[in-house]
Amino acid sequence: MIRFLIKGLLRDRQRSLIPILVVALGTMLTVVLHAWITGIMGESIEFNARFEYGHVSVMTQGFAEKQDQFPNEYALTGVDTILKTLQKHFPDMLWVQRIRFSVLIDVPDSMGETRAQGPAAGMGIDFFTPGSQEPQKLNLLSAIRQGRLPEKEGEILLSDEFCSKIGLKPGDKVTCIANTMLGGMSFVNFTLAGTVSFGSPALDRGFMIADIHDAQYLLDMENAASLVLGFFSGSGYEKELAIEAKKRFETVYPPKPDDPFYPVMLSMNDQPLMSVMLTMSSMMSGIIISVFVFAMALVLWNAGLLGGLRRYGEVGIRLAMGEEKKHIYGSMLAESFFIGLAGSLAGTILGLILAWVLQTKGIDMTSSMKGMTLLMSTNFHARITAPAYYIGFIPGIFSTLLGTALSGIGIYRRQTATLFKEFEA
Known part of the structure; x- marks a missing residue:
């Protein structure tokens, strides 16, 4: 059954090509934005580390x-x-x-x-x-x-x-x-x-x-x-690496709380100002990325919804030929899953390639940031992290499935007795 559906999608490009391209584009934008926001937030933290705090x-x-x-x-x-x-x-x-x-x-x-x-x-x-x-x-x-x-x-x-x-x-x-x-x-x-x-x-x-x-x-x-x-x-700065470094440091210099001249190690999270900045940075990047992922989810949801509506006539013919409603609904969901998977995979690969270019070369914004030379770099870079490899699949697969699921509910409302009247119309 799965092989049959995949062959159908490959042979019928009108039914699969446009949806896959839409999903790939949305996924690519999600991956690139995630890497870009992560890079921008990370660089602002890195500048503070270089100037004052260190990692x-x-x-x-x-x-x-x-x-x-x-x-x-x-x-x-x-x-x-x-x-x-x-x-x-x-x-x-x-x-x-x-x-x-x-x-x-x-x-x-x-x-x-x-x-x-x-x-x-x-x-x-x-x-x-x-x-x-x-x-x-x-x-x-x-x-x-x-x-x-x-x-x-x-x-x-x-x-x-x-x-x-x-x-x-x-x-x-x-x-x-x-x-x-x-x-x-x-x-x-x-x-x-x-x-x-x-x-x-x-x-x-x-x-x-x-x-x-x-x-x-x-x-x-x-x-x-x-x-x-x-x-x-x-x-750049990694909280887990800093915690591990502190543990190793304390094996070399065991804590002596009563000696003001005894060396201690502080991470950026231990610095009051940087702790607030790191928390705010994480929250802001999370909010921005969540809003964008939600927006892309709506776009892909609508794409799935419209795709289901365009197949209204096809569904009617399949019902008239005696195919069970449950089977039609299940096959539509399966097709949407494969479309979402293919689009998400292609979009993630393209997004990672583009993010890698932005991470390697960056974008020079010297003309927009005159004077911000020491504390702020004028060349901004993206940063690829672990979530970039899977974040695009969230809107790519689940939103497409949701759109198809909602549009497919109408299958259960259609009556076989009225199908021929619909065809005549």
Whole structure:
């Protein structure tokens, strides 16, 4: 029976081709949209990970409790040893050290007297270690507005808006005034290598980026760092991977709740702001995808409904020839299932191919996002995840079946005695 129905669908293209194309198109759009929304939401999370949180972060318990205040008195000491330990136990992850701090930028005049001052937040990253990926991770090269990236020790980057307000240009000397890790006051001269635009008003008002060793010298933090960030290789943030990493970390550093200088690992879900963002991101992507899947389900439901109505005359002839109503109804449902299956399979394959292209090449939206260079990438990518392989079958098969089932109910209302009158009409 099944072979007979499949042969009938293959030979009668008028009955199968258009429905299969409609289902394939709807399924393809569902798969592509799911991958696109997942990619967009994932990239916004990834940018926060690169700039501030990492996929996981290692810091002292004291720093974790007050990290919004940059409490470097609770910085990780002996950070070289900690990095080696992390690289040994997590060889599949990338580990980088960062320093966060607050600083007062003092601009001298030709006589060496203060001409202008301004507060700024600061970050120390690894510019000069061979193979360092920090400038690329933060998209610094494309964020440059004037000048260049630091090429030697003693050079820094400042936000372009901040430099415009106090009259700074690349090559100028500035004095950075900051509290050291030990509570003292530090005065260090730096050269402005370039200015950057972050695309965030809070950062553009005043932000400084220095090499990690210059930041350590400024803050008297030899072989110390505010925190160490970890990134999963080959994928974005995955909650399950982060939980597993925390469990492995606690086997190396068993918890000591009473020691504020003891290292702990936090995932992005453990960070209050990122926890809210991850929850909202998941909810928003789920709502958007659900609405679209529901809309495609309605379209394919109507397609199945119309397909059933177009076969009104065929059903009448089959009834007149003595075929049972139950058999006709069952065969129509079976045909719809095979049409939905074929269309969903074709649409899923096409959708995955298109999603793979969007995942690999992305879409450049530079012209629409001028200035959003550091915190937001201007090249957006889709992301293929496990649900992309089956989500298209939900509207593709079930909606087509539902439409046929509803239209086929009329079979049981037709009376054999009136069939010939219908044919005469």
